Amino acid sequence: MLEIIQQNPVISFFAGFIPLVAGTWKVMDVLFVKPRDFRIAVLENNVEEIRKQLQRNEPERVSANPPSSVSAPSQDRSISGEALEEKGDKFEKIVETTSLLNDMDLFYESWKDNELTELQRDQFEKSYVGQKVVWTATFSSVREERDGYLWVSLTSKNKKNYGIHVIAVFEENHKEALLAINKDELVQVSGMIDSFSLAPLIRKCSISRRT
Structure with a gap:
């Protein structure tokens, strides 16, 4: 054999x-x-x-804070304080989220933070997929794929942040607008975060010159 x-x-x-x-x-x-x-x-x-x-922890929290014997007005003040604290935390999270969704450099640096564990980075990606962004960036390059989609490479508006890189995918009806934009021109791009790989990728995009 x-x-x-x-x-x-x-x-x-x-x-x-x-x-x-x-x-x-x-x-x-x-x-x-x-x-x-x-x-x-x-x-x-x-x-x-x-x-x-x-x-x-819920039963322990309830037992550690038995009903107070003080008057109703004092209880109202305590509840109001807790509500204000909760609203403050929510407002802080909203401000943080909004700043990331409107600043491409800050978003990319937060995603690439070396102090994040793999689990934390996975959670970061899942929490932002589907979110709408409006970013000011430098128009680096564009190529047309066989399926008609146009892939635009965006880099930081600050030339010192040369490592920042995002991909924006446009439908073919945006071809004329993209043909009018030159390399290294400052643009404003809006879209929805679709996925993460070597770089964040956004779809359903629109673009305009940044004056």
Whole structure:
């Protein structure tokens, strides 16, 4: 049998090619598929632990704060204080979110923060997918794909931030507008965050010159 395989080049090719493909698939599974599944599982477990912890803490919080014997006006002031604090936290989060959605440099730097764990970065991406952005950026390049979509490369409006890079995908009806824009021109782009890979990618975009 070994002599037959060695004498027939076609059989020899497939005899060596099949183990190579199997080995390559196993390596891809270990390096890419399993780590991604692991991060998803960790995130789900983390959310479940937080939910359980909140449920455990709720009885303790109630018992640690028994009904006060003071008059109704004092209780009203306490409730108002808690409500104001809660509103303040919500307002702070709204301000932070708004600033990221309106500042491409700040958004990119927050996403690429070296202090973020993989789990935190995954959560950051999930929380911003579907959000609408309005960014001022430098028009770097544009190319037209076979499906008719136009892919625009945007860089920071500040030339010192050369590492910042975002992709904006336009439909073909924006071709004339994109043809009128020159490289390194300052533009304003609006769109919806679609995904993250080597860079954030936005779709459903519109563009105008920034004067």
